[in-house]
Each structure stands twice: as structure tokens, then as C-alpha cells.
Amino acid sequence: MHDTGASTLFDDLREAVTAPDASMAEALQLCRSGTLLRAMLLVIVVLGVGLMFGAHGPGSWLADLSGAATVAVPATLLWVLMACAARHLIARAAPAVQVAAASTLGAVAALMLWWPMASVGMAPGSTHAIAPALTGALLATLVFQSERWRQRARLPAAAAARLADLQTRIRPHFLFNTLNTAITLVQLDPKRAEEVLEDLSDLFRAALGALDQATTVGAEIELARRYLAIEQLRFGPRRLEVEWDLDANAAAAKLPPLALQPLVENAVRHGIEPADKGGTIEIRTRRRRDRVLISVTNTVAPGPSRPGHGIGIASVRERLRLMHDLDADFRCGLTEDGRFRVSIGLPC
Incomplete structure (x- = not known):
């Protein structure tokens, strides 16, 4: 096959x-x-x-x-x-x-x-x-x-960014965890199990789709919702809290496909998963005149952090540069209150 x-x-x-x-x-x-x-x-x-x-x-x-x-x-x-x-x-x-x-x-x-x-x-x-x-x-x-x-x-840089993006988006452990969650729900809540599998199908359809066509902030937010809905079933709503602060006027701004989901996934893997008590992820969008601002902020687990490879963030930064050139702004780092934030600025 x-x-x-x-x-x-x-x-x-x-x-x-x-x-x-x-x-x-x-x-x-x-x-x-x-x-x-x-x-x-x-x-x-x-x-x-x-x-x-x-x-x-x-x-x-x-x-x-x-x-x-x-x-x-x-x-x-x-x-x-x-x-x-x-x-x-x-x-x-x-x-x-x-x-x-x-x-x-x-x-x-x-x-x-x-x-x-x-x-x-x-x-x-x-x-x-x-x-x-x-x-x-x-x-x-x-x-x-x-x-x-x-x-x-x-063009070779774009191809390399796409390959790196493929590596970051196909996560076997996420697939197995989601399938195990769906299997558990089949007898307890069949309708919820069906919703989980539908969300998983949409995520992988987007992950394996064409990367050379622009999408919108609104579409990326919807994919992030589906991903976080699956993860909240695994962690529970108390361990993984999600706060949405969205501006409807920012939904039409152009983004590379799957630019937001890897950032949300990083927040789960490096901010929520290592913390015994879990944490909070905040996703915020704002339109300011001819600019759209997007931020993904997560709490950080106490103690030494588990360093990642940075492939996901590097891929998103590179694809934003390829689409918007110098008009795109990408920043990441710790905030004054000790949280980790990724901020994106785009032209409308």
C-alpha cells in the first residue's frame, strides 16, 4: 500500500x-x-x-x-x-x-x-x-x-523547510496516544470517541497536505483547537488549561499552512507534559491597523527544562520569512513572569 x-x-x-x-x-x-x-x-x-x-x-x-x-x-x-x-x-x-x-x-x-x-x-x-x-x-x-x-x-531553502516541517508534524507518540484515548472512549462515550478520530483525521490531512498554498489565521486557530481538544482528553482539563483571546478581525491574515499547530504542540510537550501539576496555554490574536499579532504563551515546569531540537520553531520562522519576507516578525523567549512566549507579527 x-x-x-x-x-x-x-x-x-x-x-x-x-x-x-x-x-x-x-x-x-x-x-x-x-x-x-x-x-x-x-x-x-x-x-x-x-x-x-x-x-x-x-x-x-x-x-x-x-x-x-x-x-x-x-x-x-x-x-x-x-x-x-x-x-x-x-x-x-x-x-x-x-x-x-x-x-x-x-x-x-x-x-x-x-x-x-x-x-x-x-x-x-x-x-x-x-x-x-x-x-x-x-x-x-x-x-x-x-x-x-x-x-x-x-527554493532549496523552502524545500528544506518543508522537509523539516514534515519531521516535526508526524509524531508517532501523539498518534498512538490519541488512538489509545479513542479506544478507551469507544465503550465509555462512543460519540466522543468518534469526535476524537475526526479531529485526528483532520489534523493528519492538514499535515500531509500541500504546503505551498497560503492558509489563514482562522483556519490555523481551528486546527489548533482540534489538537488541543485531543490533548485535553489525554491530560484532563485541570492539568491542561487553554485560554483563548481571539480577535475576529485577525482571522483573514495569511499564514503558511501549519504554522500555528507546531507552536502549540511545543507548548504542550515542553510546558505542560513535564509539569506534574500541568499548566496553562494562552493563544492570543490581535489586529493593529495593517498588522496582525499572534502569540502562544505557556507556563514553564519548575526545575531544569528539557531542551528540544528547535526544528519546529525554526521551520515556522523560515516559512514565515519565505511567505512574508521582511514584513514578518518572529520572536520567542521567556517573559518577565517566567512563561515562554512565541510572538508572530504579520501584514494584513
């Missing part, structure tokens, strides 16, 4: 590594703050190196770079905005057309910033429009290609 779930997962990994250029262009994160920062840095560095050839000294070079930056910086911002607005059209085009579109937008952005300054005699460099147009086109092409190369370089 073949494990179709695992086969599907490894097929997804193979497809991710061999994705065509068109799919990679669709995945280019042109609308992220990280893209803008990298584009600005790349443009300034290239201009700075180019202007060294005509500078008569450090002072002359700084003056030339400052003048060029008055056009280059806002032009780069304008290019990123236009490329972001046209990203869906760019993604559907052939690779050569994608590069041509990015180059054309770069030339347009440079001219839109250079022309008003040239009309009042403030434009640096050449008085002919061809120079800023070509410079904008070349720099836009360089930025676009660098983002594509960066995406290609990240």
Missing part, C-alpha cells in the same frame, strides 16, 4: 525545485518592504561605483552621488510601485517579456522624475533624455533579475 499523502508532499517539493521562470516571477515579492530596501541599496551601490570613474576626488564623488540620488531614489520607489501594480500581468508573460516590461517601467520611472527637474535646470548629468531612460532601464533590469535569482536561491 502506498502512502499517497507523503507522495503528494514529495511531489510538491520536486515541483518547487523545478518551477519554471513564469511561476517564479509570480512568486516574486514585488510589493514587500524587503524588495524596496534591496532595490534602493542596489541602485545606490551601482550608481556610486559608476560615478567613481568620473569623479575628481571624494568630495566630487559625494556631490555627484547626491545629485544622482535625487532622481534615483524616488525613481526606484516609483518603479517598485508600478511593478507591484502590474505584477499579475508580468507573471503571466513569457520570461523575456517580463524582463522587457520591468526594463520599460524602469525607463518610464526615471524619465518621470528626471523630466520635471530637467525643465527647471536641476537635473544632474546629461541634458538628453536618453541617458536617464537607459540608466533607469538597466537598473530596473538588474533589480528584477536579482529578485528572480534570489527567489531561485530560496
Whole structure:
């Protein structure tokens, strides 16, 4: 008998590594703050190196770079905005057309910033429009290609993160404990036993599903509820207390699949299981303007802690970075009152 779930997962990994250029262009994160920062840095560095050839000294070079930056910086911002607005059209085009579109937008952005300054005699460099147009086109092409190369370089990291996530999510002891709980409930409470098996089925269906499609905070919360419901049957409601503090406005934010469940599982394994009297897990979501904040906090057992491998947390951090780039914030550590907290910040 073949494990179709695992086969599907490894097929997804193979497809991710061999994705065509068109799919990679669709995945280019042109609308992220990280893209803008990298584009600005790349443009300034290239201009700075180019202007060294005509500078008569450090002072002359700084003056030339400052003048060029008055056009280059806002032009780069304008290019990123236009490329972001046209990203869906760019993604559907052939690779050569994608590069041509990015180059054309770069030339347009440079001219839109250079022309008003040239009309009042403030434009640096050449008085002919061809120079800023070509410079904008070349720099836009360089930025676009660098983002594509960066995406290609990240694909093996994405595959590694998926494999690590697979290792953390298939827990034989959790499966056996859940099945033993269901067997015990079959005679005592058949309906509850059926609910346990349904929860287990949903969890493993999600665990072996596709990892390259975004899910939502609301869906992740529902999976965490199912997991904790199973664990509360094993530990009992007094030993495992769960506090939910959820903001309905945060439910639509995008998350990688199974980003929350491994964090909740870590809280159970390292915070509740080692403690003789159990403990409490608090799951909190909040929306603050254009950001969604998620936290998983658990009490810590007294005495020396049992160190984990950190695979689950590392996998979640890596997949958040792959999805949201610099717009995602991931922190973990002890709070002032001695609890352990994992905090996630996401764009809406």
C-alpha cells in the first residue's frame, strides 16, 4: 500500500525545485518592504561605483552621488510601485517579456522624475533624455533579475523547510496516544470517541497536505483547537488549561499552512507534559491597523527544562520569512513572569 499523502508532499517539493521562470516571477515579492530596501541599496551601490570613474576626488564623488540620488531614489520607489501594480500581468508573460516590461517601467520611472527637474535646470548629468531612460532601464533590469535569482536561491531553502516541517508534524507518540484515548472512549462515550478520530483525521490531512498554498489565521486557530481538544482528553482539563483571546478581525491574515499547530504542540510537550501539576496555554490574536499579532504563551515546569531540537520553531520562522519576507516578525523567549512566549507579527 502506498502512502499517497507523503507522495503528494514529495511531489510538491520536486515541483518547487523545478518551477519554471513564469511561476517564479509570480512568486516574486514585488510589493514587500524587503524588495524596496534591496532595490534602493542596489541602485545606490551601482550608481556610486559608476560615478567613481568620473569623479575628481571624494568630495566630487559625494556631490555627484547626491545629485544622482535625487532622481534615483524616488525613481526606484516609483518603479517598485508600478511593478507591484502590474505584477499579475508580468507573471503571466513569457520570461523575456517580463524582463522587457520591468526594463520599460524602469525607463518610464526615471524619465518621470528626471523630466520635471530637467525643465527647471536641476537635473544632474546629461541634458538628453536618453541617458536617464537607459540608466533607469538597466537598473530596473538588474533589480528584477536579482529578485528572480534570489527567489531561485530560496527554493532549496523552502524545500528544506518543508522537509523539516514534515519531521516535526508526524509524531508517532501523539498518534498512538490519541488512538489509545479513542479506544478507551469507544465503550465509555462512543460519540466522543468518534469526535476524537475526526479531529485526528483532520489534523493528519492538514499535515500531509500541500504546503505551498497560503492558509489563514482562522483556519490555523481551528486546527489548533482540534489538537488541543485531543490533548485535553489525554491530560484532563485541570492539568491542561487553554485560554483563548481571539480577535475576529485577525482571522483573514495569511499564514503558511501549519504554522500555528507546531507552536502549540511545543507548548504542550515542553510546558505542560513535564509539569506534574500541568499548566496553562494562552493563544492570543490581535489586529493593529495593517498588522496582525499572534502569540502562544505557556507556563514553564519548575526545575531544569528539557531542551528540544528547535526544528519546529525554526521551520515556522523560515516559512514565515519565505511567505512574508521582511514584513514578518518572529520572536520567542521567556517573559518577565517566567512563561515562554512565541510572538508572530504579520501584514494584513
